[in-house]
Amino acid sequence: MKIMGNPKYLLVILSVLVCIIVGLLLGQKLASERVPVQAQINTPEANMLVQGLAQEGWVFTPVDPNNPKDSGVTQTFISEEAATAQANKISPSFQKSPDLTGITAHLGKLNNARLQESAQRGENVDPAFLKPRLVWIVTYNGVKTPIQGTEGTSNEMNVVIDATNGEYLMEFIWTR
Numbered sequence: 258m259k260i261m262g263n264p265k266y267l268l269v270i271l272s273v274l275v276c277i278i279v280g281l282l283l284g285q286k287l288a289s290e291r292v293p294v295q296a297q298i299n300t301p302e303a304n305m306l307v308q309g310l311a312q313e314g315w316v317f318t319p320v321d322p323n324n325p326k327d328s329g330v331t332q333t334f335i336s337e338e339a340a341t342a343q344a345n346k347i348s349p350s351f352q353k354s355p356d357l358t359g360i361t362a363h364l365g366k367l368n369n370a371r372l373q374e375s376a377q378r379g380e381n382v383d384p385a386f387l388k389p390r391l392v393w394i395v396t397y398n399g400v401k402t403p404i405q406g407t408e409g410t411s412n413e414m415n416v417v418i419d420a421t422n423g424e425y426l427m428e429f430i431w432t433r
Contacts (some may be wrong), residue, residue, distance in 0.1 A: 303363055306394065309431060314371035318389065320364045328366070330391060334420035337362045340393030344416035347425045351397040351414045358399030364420060367392045391420040 303319055310317045320328040322337065335343075341362050345352045352360065366389035372382045397414040417426040 302361060302396075306363060306396070310367075314369055315386075316366075316368050316370055316389070317363075317394070318366045320366060320391070322364045325364075330366075332391065332421055334364070334391055335393070335418075335423050337364070337393065339423060340418045340420065341395050343418050343423045343425065344393075344395035347418075348397075348414070348416055348428065351400050351416070354397070354400040356399045356401045357397060360395065360397055362393050362395045364391070364393055366390065367394070367417065385426065390426075392426065393418045393420050 307317050307319065318328070320330055322334075325331075325334070341360060344362075351357070367386060368389040369386045373387055375382045376384075376387055395416045395418060397416075400412050400414045413431045415429050415431070417428070418424070419426055
């Protein structure tokens with residue numbers, strides 16, 4: 258029996274090749290379409306960030322990097338990639354953690370209501386966050402750190418980078 262001369266065999270091979278090509282083209286088209294960041298702003302992770310900061314007296318208002326003017330942001334800012342690179346440079350051990358489950362970055366305005374109240378009472382405070390400041394919060398999920406002799410616990414390490422100039426501002430940790 259000749260396989261190559263069999264018209265049914267050639268038809269099956271041709272059909273499979275057409276399906277593969279169509280699948281590749283559709284896959285490439287879908288992969289190249291970027292999910293709007295606006296949709297990413299209301300993710301559970303972003304909401305947890307907002308709520309967690311609020312419990313500590315911080316106000317974080319997410320900003321869509323693709324449409325910053327919708328949030329009243331008119332100043333230029335560094336990209337998510339540049340903010341993440343800066344955070345990696347500041348805290349290289351976070352990105353090298355063997356338990357790291359992911360790195361995300363959220364653009365937003367950050368300020369501290371408690372600092373504002375203290376300043377209004379005439380107390381001497383660091384003015385960095387008296388007014389909402391445009392920042393990237395770069396989050397390293399799953400980083401394990403030892404706490405008083407324990408093996409380590411899974412944490413969310415956060416590095417705050419000034420979005421306008423790439424300056425390191427602070428770090429904070431949450432144990433989840």
